[in-house]
Amino acid sequence: MIRGLYEAHLPVKNLEASIEFYQRLGLKFAWRDDETAFFWMEEGKSWLGIWEGKEHETPYHPSLRHIAFQVTYDDLKRSLQWLESIQVQAVPFGRRDSAAPFIRPHQGNASVYFNDPDGNSLELMCAVEVPDDLRHLTNKMSFEEWEVLLAKHKTKSN
Known part of the structure; x- marks a missing residue:
């Protein structure tokens, strides 16, 4: 049934700065709106969503x-x-x-x-x-x- 990971998400403080960072990593920009942007990790297979908001203040833990x-x-x-x-x-x-x-x-x-x-x-x-x-x-x-x-x-x- 499960064939892989389609998407994952991370919180960010500044969407513009984060878009630039993930593009430097070589991820292909997919789309954005006011608070979110998505990048293809494998085009058509999996992507990463970054979300601007206070959630970036959540303390780091490997499960988050x-x-x-x-x-x-x-x-x-x-x-x-x-x-x-x-x-x-x-x-x-x-x-x-x-x-x-x-x-x-x-x-x-x-x-x-x-x-x-x-x-x-x-x-x-x-x-x-x-x-x-x-x-x-x-x-x-x-x-x-x-x-x-x-x-x-x-x-x-x-």
């Missing part, structure tokens, strides 16, 4: 005010340079000190985080192929640590 955009593994490896090129700063996730992209072996994914102008949490995320015997690893790993571990694992498996 968070969106993860799907990217490729190679794009995620280059994400810090890309974010810098559009004047957006990556931020550390949780208790991490580094804002660099990281791998979650037990979840089979990788991420980098940044915020929009209103403090909404945005994430670039991709799936990562993880050998079954490494799925127990719950520590977050840098791409470098992950790739060294995978190389050792492949050598050991052969």
